[in-house]
Amino acid sequence: MKINFKFYLKSRNNKSGFVLTQVLILAIGLSLTITALISSAVNRLALTKIKKLELDARNASDSSITVLKSLFNNRKNRAFNYYWLQKICSENLNQEYCPIENRKYSGEDSIIKDMSSLYWNNESTNWCINSLENCFGRQIAPKCTAITNFSRGAKSIDWITFNSYISNFLNKEISISDHFGYDQKNNFQSFSLKSIDYYGDDRFGGTTSLLIEGISRKNLNSTIKTASNKLRVNIKVVPEIESSGFAFLSAGENDNDKNSIFLGNLEIIGDTGSILWRRNIKNSFECEKLNQITGISQLSSIPSNGGIWVQPIYSPPNPYINIPRNQIVKFGNLYCLDSLSNSTTCNSNNWGKINELERVFSINNLLIRGENSELNIFTSNTSKVTIIINGSVDINFGGKICHIDKRDFFRRCGSGKSSNLTLILKPEEGGVKSQQKLQCSRKGGISYVRNKITPNNSFILGNTGNDDSEIFTSFIYAPSSTFITAIPNLDYYQDSSNKNQIFIYRGTYSYLENISNIVEPIFFKDPEGNLLNFMSNYEDISKMDFFSNLYLVGVGQRSLENQPTSNTMLNMALVKKNNEYFLLGFIIENESAKFVKENTNGRVWRIFLGNNPFSVDNTGKSWISYYGIDLKRTNQFHSNINVEGALWAKNICFDKKIVNWEFKKEFINNLINRYGQEFNYGVPYYRGTSIEVWDTMRDFSN
Secondary structure: OOOOHHHHHOOOOOHHHHHHHHHHHHHHHHHHHHHHHHHHHHHHHHHHHHHHHHHHHHHHHHHHHHHHHHHHOOOOOHHHHHHHHOOEEOOOOOHHHOOOOOOOEOOOOOOOOOHHHEEEOOOHHHHOOOOOOOOOOEEOOOOEOOEOOOOOOOOEOOHHHHHHHHHHHHHOOEEHHHHHOOOOOOOEEEEEEEEEEEEEOOOOOEEEEEEEEEEEEOOOOOOOEEEEEEEEEEEEEEEEOOOOOEEEEEEOOOOOOOOOEEOOEEEEEOOEEEEEEOOOOOOHHHHHHHHHHHOOOOOOOOOOEEEEEEOOOOOOOOOOOOOOHHHEEEOOOEEEOOHHHHOOOOEHHHOOOOOOOEEEEEEOOEEEEOOOOEEEEEEEOOEEEEEEEOOOEEEEOOOEEEEEEOOOOOOOOOOOOHHHEEEEEOOOOOOHHHHOOOEEOOOOOEEOOOOOOOOOOEEEEOOOOOOOOOOEEEEEEEEEEEEEOOOOOOOEEEOOOOOOEEEEEOOEEEEEOOOOOOOOOEEEEOOOOOEOEOOOOHHHOOOOOOOOOOEEEEEEEOOOOOOOOOOEOOEEEEEEEOOEEEEEEEEEOOOEEEEOOOOEOOEEOEEEEEOOOOOEOOOOOEOHHHHOOOEEEOOOOOOOEEEEEEEEEEEEEOOOOEEEEEOOHHHHHHHHHHHOHHHOOEOOEEEEEEEEEEEEEEEEOO
């Protein structure tokens, strides 16, 4: 069939000619539509590729957070925990974006600093206040591992190796594909750590800011970045104390407390808990000697979960701060020296406020001495007791604190929960000489140089009961005081019924002219005015004379009518020196009992008794009887010390006797319930928790 094209070329005025125009317009429209669809498909493909590259890089940086959190939150090797507290920067990062390290440092200079040579600046005023050497503050991380029942010794922590491992994250690209099983052949993802910055402290925690670059490449062997994504990640870091880290025993107040612990024959009952020594260890070789330095016996039982930990973490919390002052019932001195006082002044049921949840009492000094002498304290979960002690405590020669649960029908000593009784030795302020005078002897007990300086308060615990079933249960807070279990190796002690008594006050011998609660102890002094030290390490005494190495056994007075064959002084003390006994005269002068070294006012100043304190004069009467000094044997008392609870003190000085100390998990929970979460005090794990992330920069290559 032949087509007549002329028909389509007719004038547009002819209706049939309009068909060609419509066809042309439709053809052009269709062409444009196809072109647009092709263009859109091409653009969509390009955008999808870019988006994928972006997501790959973002995935790499996001995944890096999981990797770093898992590493720094490692509980099996807690050294990694301390890297949350670092301030470090990659060498290839512009230095203006690097964190500023304003904490003091004593180690060798390096990109990643030795964590055990970095120091907290907070509390530096209190920590370094008495320092006799260059003090930078408190070490951020420990120098040594813990001593446990398994290890039986400490080793230095190899921070160099840990730093070398962390440096890989700064200097190399860490494969995410390796960690998460991604395909490395066609899609290789990695990240690089650019910087770490920490804001906060070790008590309340803070925030760790990480700068991370996520990287995407075509494959494992490619050197070209197809995409990168830098993230600024802020992670909240909190210190967490598990039961293994809780400090049942904590010693050390400031940087000068280098000899603030002696553990001796300590036996820990319980496999969980820590003994915390707040002390800087500057040289790693000291780690190998920690057993010797702490004085712990190789036969002692130490917790397997926890152990002995040496690190100056933050100061323990103070329960005294939150006590309303108008709730404190004030007494004078409390002297519990006979069975009569056990049911009167030395019985908490007679102190008032029996039905109150928190009963708070304040005393000046506490002396419990002699057979059957005790302080009876009754508590329950609904009637808890706090005793604030402004002075010193001397519990010796059969005396004991009997803490009894009100519900206990048998009134057993130690039935009261340790968390229901708090003893606070009120913190003292003092200069370097007074605060540091008392310290632990390397032989056990306390040691200091005999001089005129008055030391801080002391807590002597020489007895806890008649056998191991009687336990002293309490929480003791004594941040500036010295806790001592040592007593002199004496055959006799003065009967507590005697009018005059010896009181171990501030770690020195003092004199009680009578046992009225309004009578304050006064110091014994040698003729030169030096205080007489109790249980000293005699190798440290700077002056050797007759008044060195003295043990005071008893003290008394005689009347003018009670005249021995020699005209001796009216005030005399029975002392033991080198296994020989003497009566030494003293005078009351300037609120002290001062010994003399020559006859005074025509009276004989010294009587030699030989090795028998009951030696008699020419009339056959014992010399000590003229002075009202009655002696009793010391061998009747149980030698072991038995305690359950916690003790936070400046110095903890045990000796060679067995000290059984029970670590109970129940105590931790009860203490927290009573005082709050901050009293979960001890060696922390640092853990990164909540996260905030935002992009800082993206760049993509073709």
